[in-house]
Amino acid sequence: xxxxxxxxxxxxxxxxxxxxxxxxxxxxxxxxxxxxxxxxxxxxxxxxxxxxxxxxxxxxxxxxxxxxxxxxxxxxxxxxxxxxxxxxxxxxxxxxxxxxxxxxxxxxxxxxxxxxxxxxxxxxxxxxxxxxxxxxxxxxxxxxxxxxxxxxxxxxxxxxxxxxxxxxxxxxxxxxxxxxxxxxxxxxxxxxxxxxxxxxxxxxxxxxxxxxxxxxxxxxxxxxxxxxxxxxxxx
DNA sequence: TCATTAAATTGTT
DNA sequence: AACAATTTAATGA
Numbered sequence: 001x002x003x004x005x006x007x008x009x010x011x012x013x014x015x016x017x018x019x020x021x022x023x024x025x026x027x028x029x030x031x032x033x034x035x036x037x038x039x040x041x042x043x044x045x046x047x048x049x050x051x052x053x054x055x056x057x058x059x060x061x062x063x064x065x066x067x068x069x070x071x072x073x074x075x076x077x078x079x080x081x082x083x084x085x086x087x088x089x090x091x092x093x094x095x096x097x098x099x100x101x102x103x104x105x106x107x108x109x110x111x112x113x114x115x116x117x118x119x120x121x122x123x124x125x126x127x128x129x130x131x132x133x134x135x136x137x138x139x140x141x142x143x144x145x146x147x148x149x150x151x152x153x154x155x156x157x158x159x160x161x162x163x164x165x166x167x168x169x170x171x172x173x174x175x176x177x178x179x180x181x182x183x184x185x186x187x188x189x190x191x192x193x194x195x196x197x198x199x200x201x202x203x204x205x206x207x208x209x210x211x212x213x214x215x216x217x218x219x220x221x222x223x224x225x226x227x228x229x230x231x232x233x234x235x
Numbered sequence: 236t237c238a239t240t241a242a243a244t245t246g247t248t
Numbered sequence: 249a250a251c252a253a254t255t256t257a258a259t260g261a
Contacts, residue, residue: 187244200249203246219255220244 014040014116018065021088022116023178027132039122045069045109052093055102060117063091067113068186070194073105083151084170085110085186085194089179094137095144097123110190143175160197161235164205165214167195168222169230185221208235 014037019025022040025033042065045051051062051069069086083105086092096103097120109115126133147170154166168191171177171184188206192199206222209215214229215222224230 188246189244199245200247207246217245 012042014042014065018042018114018116021065021179022063022091023089024091024133024136027136028126028130029132032126032130032133036118036122036126039119041117041119043115043117045113045115047109047111049109051107051109051115052103053106054104057102058093058096058100059120061091061093061097061120061123062107063116063118064088065114065116067115068110068190069113069115070108070110071105072108081151081155082194082196084147085167085190087171087177087180087184087186089177091140092144094123094140098127098137110193111187139175143173147173147176159235160195160201161205161208163195163197164191164202165209165230165233165235167191168209168215168224169227172224172227172230182225183218183221183223187220 019037019040025036028036041060045067052058052060054073064086066088069090070082071084071086071092072080072082074080086107092107093103100120127137150166150170154163154170157163157166168184171186172180172182174180186194188202189199191206192202195202197205206215206217209230210217212229212233212235214226214233215224
C-alpha cells in the first residue's frame, strides 16, 4: 500500500521542529512560505512501507522529516538496484512532479519514519512564483544526477569496504541533505540493506573505516570524521 | 530519580 | 544464521 493513498488522509499541522528540518522553506518569501506550510502534510511510515512505487502517478513531492528511506529501482532483469538512502532533510520526486508523470523509482522505509508531502499543485505554484524555490529544485536535480552516476559506479565495485564508504559519503551529501551534521543515525542492519551486503560484512567494513579514522562507530549510528576519505580513499 | 526489565543493536563465530 | 555482550528504552516504585 502506498502512503499517499492511506496516510495522508488525515492531516495535522507540522510542529516548528518538523518545519525546521525542511531545507527549502528557508528559501521562500513569507507569503510563499505560508502557502507551502498550509499545504504540507505529514505521515508515518513503518519499516518496509512503500512511500511511492515505480509507475504510480505523482500526486506528492516527498521529504523525510525523521527516519530513513531507501530509493531503488527494478531493472529489466527484475533485479533491484539501490540508488541511495534518504536521510532527514532529503526531498525526492521533483523530476516526476515536474513532468506530472509516474515515479521512476521505489521509495521504501528502512525504519519507522516521518514523511512530509507537498501536493504537486502547490509544487507547481511554487515553481511559478518563487525564485528561491526554483533555485532549490534546480540544485536538487543537479545533485541527484550526480548521485545516480555515483550509484552506478558504487554498484560496480566489488570491494565491500569501498562500497560501504562510498555509500556513506553519498548519504552525507551536504547539498541534498543539509542539516544532517556529522552524525547519522543508522543501524548496521539498515546500512546492510542499503548497500546490499550482509550485516556481518558491513560491520567488518565499518571497523576498517573506523581504523582508518574516516568514521567513528557508535551504538545505533556513526559519526563521520573524514568525509573526503570516504569519498576517495581506496581502503 | 533510580532500579529493574525488556528490547534493540552490536560484535563474533 | 545463531549466539552472547552491550546499549538504550520502558516501566514502575
